[in-house]
Amino acid sequence: MKRIESPQNALVKHWKKLVTTRKERDKSEEFVVEGFHLVEEALKQKDAVLALIVSDGVEIPKEWSIEGIHIVEVNQIVAREIAETEQSQGVFAHCRQPEHAEETFASYKKVLLVDAVQDPGNVGTMIRTADAAGMDAVILGKGSADPYNPKTVRSAQGSHFNIPVVKGDLFEWVNRVKEANGLVIGTGLQNAVNHSTIEPQAQFALIVGNEGSGVDPELLKLTDKTVKIPMYGKAESLNVAVATGILLYAYSVK
Amino acid sequence: MKRIESPQNALVKHWKKLVTTRKERDKSEEFVVEGFHLVEEALKQKDAVLALIVSDGVEIPKEWSIEGIHIVEVNQIVAREIAETEQSQGVFAHCRQPEHAEETFASYKKVLLVDAVQDPGNVGTMIRTADAAGMDAVILGKGSADPYNPKTVRSAQGSHFNIPVVKGDLFEWVNRVKEANGLVIGTGLQNAVNHSTIEPQAQFALIVGNEGSGVDPELLKLTDKTVKIPMYGKAESLNVAVATGILLYAYSVK
Numbered sequence: 002m003k004r005i006e007s008p009q010n011a012l013v014k015h016w017k018k019l020v021t022t023r024k025e026r027d028k029s030e031e032f033v034v035e036g037f038h039l040v041e042e043a044l045k046q047k048d049a050v051l052a053l054i055v056s057d058g059v060e061i062p063k064e065w066s067i068e069g070i071h072i073v074e075v076n077q078i079v080a081r082e083i084a085e086t087e088q089s090q091g092v093f094a095h096c097r098q099p100e101h102a103e104e105t106f107a108s109y110k111k112v113l114l115v116d117a118v119q120d121p122g123n124v125g126t127m128i129r130t131a132d133a134a135g136m137d138a139v140i141l142g143k144g145s146a147d148p149y150n151p152k153t154v155r156s157a158q159g160s161h162f163n164i165p166v167v168k169g170d171l172f173e174w175v176n177r178v179k180e181a182n183g184l185v186i187g188t189g190l191q192n193a194v195n196h197s198t199i200e201p202q203a204q205f206a207l208i209v210g211n212e213g214s215g216v217d218p219e220l221l222k223l224t225d226k227t228v229k230i231p232m233y234g235k236a237e238s239l240n241v242a243v244a245t246g247i248l249l250y251a252y253s254v255k
Numbered sequence: 256m257k258r259i260e261s262p263q264n265a266l267v268k269h270w271k272k273l274v275t276t277r278k279e280r281d282k283s284e285e286f287v288v289e290g291f292h293l294v295e296e297a298l299k300q301k302d303a304v305l306a307l308i309v310s311d312g313v314e315i316p317k318e319w320s321i322e323g324i325h326i327v328e329v330n331q332i333v334a335r336e337i338a339e340t341e342q343s344q345g346v347f348a349h350c351r352q353p354e355h356a357e358e359t360f361a362s363y364k365k366v367l368l369v370d371a372v373q374d375p376g377n378v379g380t381m382i383r384t385a386d387a388a389g390m391d392a393v394i395l396g397k398g399s400a401d402p403y404n405p406k407t408v409r410s411a412q413g414s415h416f417n418i419p420v421v422k423g424d425l426f427e428w429v430n431r432v433k434e435a436n437g438l439v440i441g442t443g444l445q446n447a448v449n450h451s452t453i454e455p456q457a458q459f460a461l462i463v464g465n466e467g468s469g470v471d472p473e474l475l476k477l478t479d480k481t482v483k484i485p486m487y488g489k490a491e492s493l494n495v496a497v498a499t500g501i502l503l504y505a506y507s508v509k
Contacts, residue, residue: 122376126494135487156494163489233389233508235417240380240410243500246493250501254487 004074008082013075016054016083016095023147030098032149033083036090041065042159043094049162056080056091085151098149101138101165106177109137110204111253114171116220117144117211118241124148125156126242127209132160134249139164142171144211171208175223178206186252187216187224188244196228202252209245258328262336267329270308270337270349277401284352286403287337290344295319296413297348303416310334310345339405352403355392355419360431363391364458365507368425370474371398371465372495378402379410380496381463386414388503393418396425398465425462429477432460440506441470441478442498450482456506463499 005013018025019033026032031051034043043050044065052071055061056079061072080091113131118124124146131139139148146153148166175185183204208224210216221227230244239247259267272279273287280286285305288297297304298319306325309315310333315326334345367385372378378400385393393402400407402420429439437458462478464470475481484498493501 126497129490130493130497132488132490133484133486133493158490158492160488160490230387230504231508232387234386234414236383236386236412236414238412239384239387239500240496242494243380243384243497246497246501247504250484254485 002072002074005079006076008079010079012073013079013082016093019095020083020085020151023150026098026147026149030100032096032098032154033151034094034096034154035085035092035151036155037062037092039154039159040092040094042162043096044070046099046162049096049099050094051097052095054080054083054093054095059091061092085155099161099165101167105165106167107181109165110183111136111202112174112178112206113139113245113249114174114206114208115139115141115145116171116208116216117142117214118209119144119146119212121146121150121152122156123212123240123242125153125158127245128153128157128164128166129160130242130246130249132163134246134253136164136249136253139166140169140171140174141166142169171217171220172223175206175208175220178204179223179225184226185224186248187221187227188229188248189215189221189227190229191221191227193227193229196230196248196251199226199228199252201254205252207245207248207252209241209248212241256326256328259333260330262333264333266327267333267336270347273349274337274339274405277404280352280401280403284354286350286352286408287405288348288350288408289339289346289405290409291316291346293408293413294346294348296416297350298324300353300416303350303353304348305351306349308334308337308347308349313345315346339409353415353419355421359419360421361435363419364437365390365456366428366432366460367393367499367503368396368428368460368462369393369399370396370425370462370470371468372463373398373400373466375400375404375406376410377466377494377496379407379412381499382407382411382418382420383414384496384500384503386411386417388500388507390418390503390507393420394423394425394428395420396423425471425474426477429460429462429474432458433477433479438480439478440502441475441481442483442502443469443475443481444483445475445481447481447483450484450502450505453480453482453506455508459506461499461502461506463495463502466495
């Protein structure tokens with residue numbers, strides 16, 4: 002077992018950058034998850050785990066399957082250095098970002114397309130919700146929060162290891178779904194029908210958009226239907242992750 | 256128009272405490288909202304606004320109805336002192352917490368009961384969602400985040416000024432709804448039916464619970480039905496605000 006005690010260690014510096022900067026995550030295609038629950042989820046995808054990082058005083062739960070996993074022991078100074086939260090549990094996994102080959106894309110029958118949703122917590126909650134609703138993949142278009150931002154990872158509660166999360170061009174994805182005869186459903190206010198008028202679908206894409214400006218109008222031109230969720234009180238809109246939950250449970254599930 | 260330039264001013268100290276401590280908010284039954292959107296929402300309930308606070312360089316939009324509103328001009332030092340966010344817009348409203356008389360409680364036909372939901376963002380999103388779904392009130396039981404925490408207020412996007420948000424004893428509220436022949440719907444995993452088996456209701460209470468431990472089992476003993484939202488993928492659960500959205504749109508809306 003390897004042990005690291007200096008925050009100046011090159012690997013510690015790399016971990017810290019993975020936690021704090023998108024640039025480092027994009028360049029290396031790696032990320033760090035923190036806390037017992039997320040590390041346990043990561044370990045279910047052993048290929049993704051480059052190292053299990055354990056702070057002094059933290060015991061690895063007996064039920065974890067850690068055979069073949071590279072373990073790095075660190076002191077509390079190093080643990081604090083890479084911790085995202087103040088109440089850190091002192092356990093981390095240094096992970097590879099899962100890759101998803103283009104050949105598999107045709108197998109995704111139900112996809113959530115995320116257009117420039119900026120809040121990492123919203124994006125993470127949407128990944129978790131898409132997983133729960135039985136979606137096949139989440140596609141993040143330009144301008145969306147980094148799916149490997151620690152806040153996104155925390156909000157997704159491990160769903161990154163359950164369903165493909167793919168960065169891609171949403172126009173290409175809309176065409177892909179149309180060519181496969183799936184229904185492309187946009188969300189918006191103009192020319193929109195009440196969301197409950199559409200039945201559950203075996204094959205579809207749902208497009209949700211930016212917290213302030215919604216889905217790109219150019220994308221909405223390409224959809225088969227645009228839906229809106231009616232407001233029955235005085236609120237002007239729903240949180241985008243809540244709206245996504247209502248819509249995915251309406252269309253994904255029979 | 257009053258002008259304040261010193262962060263040592265007693266009123267500025269009071270505002271700062273309202274932003275940072277629950278104790279001050281509870282004791283004074285006041286709170287502070289920040290940013291153009293929230294201040295505009297607050298101004299729709301003029302009785303609630305004790306003062307409109309405007310920083311140097313910020314112009315009050317012409318369409319705001321500010322007749323009779325007490326305006327305090329502050330310099331940027333004071334504005335920074337009371338700002339919750341780094342990208343502050345320099346406009347605030349010092350507000351009274353709306354009061355809701357017990358005599359009005361019987362008029363609430365559809366209520367969301369929140370049992371110890373701890374995250375302020377979740378509680379705020381749930382208030383916004385309850386408003387959107389046409390609920391009559393949100394009742395926060397013991398252990399829930401302060402509805403007047405700045406994060407809660409921000410997530411609720413002004414819905415505090417649209418529907419009653421009441422701190423109360425959830426056992427009393429369950430009894431109140433039962434006595435009025437409303438359906439009391441709990442959320443949980445044991446003895447639970449699929450959420451979609453229950454029809455929209457003209458009169459009901461929905462109880463949602465803590466992020467980790469769910470609804471208090473003692474409360475669930477008193478419900479008419481316990482519902483669960485099925486998991487179709489590998490996620491273990493939904494975010495509580497997303498689950499609340501799915502359930503409120505299933506039961507509140509015909």
